[in-house]
Amino acid sequence: MSVSTPGKLVIISGPSGVGKSTVVKDLLKRFCGLLRMSISATTREARAGEKEGVDYHFLSDEEFTRRRDAGDFLECTEVFGTGHWYGTLWSEVRPSLAAGKWVVLEVDVIGAQDVLAQYADAITIFIRPEEFQELESRLRSRGTEEEEVIQRRLSFAQGELQHADEYEYQVINETVLDAVDNISQILKNRGLPND
């Protein structure tokens, strides 16, 4: 069933290493107050510098399963290529939408489909690299993943790119500034008041 609310959901997907998080962080600064980020839950470990409740809600496998069974998630999935569960908590979404805010969800292509099935008016944006090669360089320069994990994420990235056409908008992350400008324009065109 599709729901209509005062606020809107903005779904942002894109392959691992494309720089989604940086783009989204800058985007939020531009529309401070009106646009907020849904902090996902995950069973993966925090990377160096990541903070609980800021980057993710880091949950144990048991806690994630408990919350899934309790119906706490709008969507959740074992993100292919990571070996971990990720999900959007209702508590991150419902109160903001009810307050008329726009909420950004950074989810994989499966999560995007699940969200759209429930919120048909969600705006969908796919961030892609200028060239596939950039993903590998970014994943390596991050220096947080083992070689095997990098290879898994790259093959997953190829799969994700094949779904790009299912999104309303595709934005190339050539520079963060341009990508943020493009997404800002899309959101303004769709009715988000000016920054």
Ligand code: 5GP
């Ligand atoms: P990372 O481990 O690099 O932070 O995230 C890996 C992938 O998990 C991201 O590329 C993103 O697409 C996906 N992801 C992050 N949060 C969620 C979520 O709440 N739901 C779903 N379905 N995917 C997510």
